[in-house]
Amino acid sequence: MGAAARVAALRRELERHNHAYYVLDAPTIPDAEYDQLFRELQALETEHPQLISPDSPTQRVGGKPLPEFSPVRHAVPMLSIRTETDTEPSGARAFDARVRRELGLGDADAAVEYAAELKFDGLAINLRYEHGVLVRAATRGDGETGEDVTQNIRTVHRIPLRLHDCAPPVLEVRGEVFMSRPDFERYNEKQRALGRATLVNPRNGAAGSIRQLDPAMAAERPLSFYAYGLGEVRGWALPASHSAVLDALAECGVPVCEHRAVAQGADGLITFYARIREKRDVLPFDIDGVVYKVNSLALQQRLGFVTREPRWAVAHKYPAEEALTTVEAIELQVGRTGAITPVARLAPVFVGGVTVTNATLHNEGEARRKDVRVGDTVIVRRAGDVIPEVVSVVMERRPMKDLFMSPAAPETVSLAGGGEPLHPPFALPKTCPVCRSAVERPEDEAIARCTGGLFCPAQRKGALLHFAGRRAMDIEGLGDKLVEQLVDNAIVKTPADLYKLGLLAMANLERMAEKSASNILAAIEKSKTTTLARFIFALGIRNVGEATAKDLARHFGNLDAVMAADVDRLQQVPDVGPIVAASIARFFAEPHNVEVIEQLRAAGVNWPDGAPSAVANSPIAGKTFVLTGTLPALTRDEAKDMIEALGGKVAGSVSKKTDYVVAGAEAGSKLDKAQALGVTILDETQFRELISS
Numbered sequence: 001m002g003a004a005a006r007v008a009a010l011r012r013e014l015e016r017h018n019h020a021y022y023v024l025d026a027p028t029i030p031d032a033e034y035d036q037l038f039r040e041l042q043a044l045e046t047e048h049p050q051l052i053s054p055d056s057p058t059q060r061v062g063g064k065p066l067p068e069f070s071p072v073r074h075a076v077p078m079l080s081i082r083t084e085t086d087t088e089p090s091g092a093r094a095f096d097a098r099v100r101r102e103l104g105l106g107d108a109d110a111a112v113e114y115a116a117e118l119k120f121d122g123l124a125i126n127l128r129y130e131h132g133v134l135v136r137a138a139t140r141g142d143g144e145t146g147e148d149v150t151q152n153i154r155t156v157h158r159i160p161l162r163l164h165d166c167a168p169p170v171l172e173v174r175g176e177v178f179m180s181r182p183d184f185e186r187y188n189e190k191q192r193a194l195g196r197a198t199l200v201n202p203r204n205g206a207a208g209s210i211r212q213l214d215p216a217m218a219a220e221r222p223l224s225f226y227a228y229g230l231g232e233v234r235g236w237a238l239p240a241s242h243s244a245v246l247d248a249l250a251e252c253g254v255p256v257c258e259h260r261a262v263a264q265g266a267d268g269l270i271t272f273y274a275r276i277r278e279k280r281d282v283l284p285f286d287i288d289g290v291v292y293k294v295n296s297l298a299l300q301q302r303l304g305f306v307t308r309e310p311r312w313a314v315a316h317k318y319p320a321e322e323a324l325t326t327v328e329a330i331e332l333q334v335g336r337t338g339a340i341t342p343v344a345r346l347a348p349v350f351v352g353g354v355t356v357t358n359a360t361l362h363n364e365g366e367a368r369r370k371d372v373r374v375g376d377t378v379i380v381r382r383a384g385d386v387i388p389e390v391v392s393v394v395m396e397r398r399p400m401k402d403l404f405m406s407p408a409a410p411e412t413v414s415l416a417g418g419g420e421p422l423h424p425p426f427a428l429p430k431t432c433p434v435c436r437s438a439v440e441r442p443e444d445e446a447i448a449r450c451t452g453g454l455f456c457p458a459q460r461k462g463a464l465l466h467f468a469g470r471r472a473m474d475i476e477g478l479g480d481k482l483v484e485q486l487v488d489n490a491i492v493k494t495p496a497d498l499y500k501l502g503l504l505a506m507a508n509l510e511r512m513a514e515k516s517a518s519n520i521l522a523a524i525e526k527s528k529t530t531t532l533a534r535f536i537f538a539l540g541i542r543n544v545g546e547a548t549a550k551d552l553a554r555h556f557g558n559l560d561a562v563m564a565a566d567v568d569r570l571q572q573v574p575d576v577g578p579i580v581a582a583s584i585a586r587f588f589a590e591p592h593n594v595e596v597i598e599q600l601r602a603a604g605v606n607w608p609d610g611a612p613s614a615v616a617n618s619p620i621a622g623k624t625f626v627l628t629g630t631l632p633a634l635t636r637d638e639a640k641d642m643i644e645a646l647g648g649k650v651a652g653s654v655s656k657k658t659d660y661v662v663a664g665a666e667a668g669s670k671l672d673k674a675q676a677l678g679v680t681i682l683d684e685t686q687f688r689e690l691i692s693s
């Protein structure tokens, strides 16, 4: 095969996998194999630069920063849609009535057919394909002229650089570029951990990313795209309806949202509106409404436009998930690990179906960046089941010190401007608001922490709740309220004190009936018999979650061995790196912690010890296995038990992280994948040799 033919074949194949991965969400090959094909293409293109073309998958990244965006005149203007703000069914009826009137339909005429779809909340983009290849992407701008954002759009993997089996002279696809909620949260979490600025909301994320002059920066922000219409079209057989246009675009490999329907008349629209409203919270992206369009393109043409809005379409909004309220106070929450989180206490406000009274400000950096102050009017937002947050401050309404401040009404809003804000910017105190210990923030971290440890009542409460948690010591009935009272009355200082509680002390607590007191004491007694993994997890060592606790228990077999291990020995445990090892060593180096552990053991907390050496010396400790096909002598469960008994893990699918695949007769795609990834493949005999070595 000549270089040109190989390059073309590689591009087709890579684009096919890309589509499967990003659009269909059904990967067809392992990442490593994709990378290999990609590198082969890159090498060929380096060797034969004349073969590089804009639709090559290698061209998605790597553009140079621009000094500015060039203007692009739209061949067909990009319009907007009229918005219906009546969020009742009457909103849909009003639109249908208008359409029927314009079309001259009477009561006896049939229902009008509509295409109903979601109103995406991002940035409108026009994608121009010439002979099937993406040649230009532009923002809407003023509708007549937009900005050339082709470089940035290329970084959006869901947007095809070449249409599938579809190459008309001109096909302009219009749609919305947006950021999904999970992508937004992940991005912000990463930024927060690095102490960098976060995105205010997914829409700003999308807009900011597309309007970024450096495509490398744009590529860092994961974006999605859904098509909702067409621009200029030449040489493409136009279907008769809008829904058929979207079907045809999907056939060409363009992402089209599955949440759409063809609806008959106003009743059909109302049903769609209600159905999407139910799903709104579980959609992975934000919408602020739905869009109704007359389905027949012929009827659309008959209806035409008023100014810049088509008569055949409307956006029907949902009640807002954002609302205005005021900040009554900014309080600090101290968590189990001492992390200090500023929380805005708000005047109660109804948002997206619930009453919100507080919103997280995440950390000092965010609180200062948003510049939230007491007395401010703020926009709060709630999406799905996430914690409500303050989006931004309405600066015009910030209470100012009036130059002629009346002592009777100090919070007068100064309209004259130029005054000074009534309240200072948020600042984290130098000492813990609960225990007055010093507050520390490592330079490279966003989170400030109280250094008081278990001396701090807030950390103590958190530690006790964690200790008693369902996945830790599982003490039923020991919840927030009770822990609060036990700590505030100095009845319980450490987890060990829980096991010294008597009926008298418990029953004397406020609102505590004797019956429930004895139930809790019984639950505490029952918790004494536990497992080593639960006990280690319950200690609340920083960076030691449930999985690490299990690994530690399995590796060392008994608590004394864990406590005695230095960082090197700790790092021999699968998945324990230097940071986790240091946390563990630090915890056990603290005499106070050791003392509490001794008290717990003395109080009768116990667990069966495991056999450390078998696991610690096991050749497969920490290795990941995948079982496939039928083994000659072992059942799948038997093989799994053997692996786990020796500290190995069994996974369901093959990935780069798989160490061994044990394959028997009629092994299927897992075996193929293992071969493709170069994972060691064993038959039953080899497997037995390995585990007995």
Ligand code: IVH
Pocket: 079, 080, 081, 082, 117, 118, 119, 120, 121, 122, 123, 124, 125, 140, 175, 176, 228, 229, 291, 310, 313
């Ligand atoms: S159709 C002629 N459909 O809303 C109609 N627009 O004000 C052109 N939008 O700028 C737009 N989802 O960015 C249409 N399913 C959808 C949409 C949608 C979101 C945005 C689009 C446009 C604005 C209209």
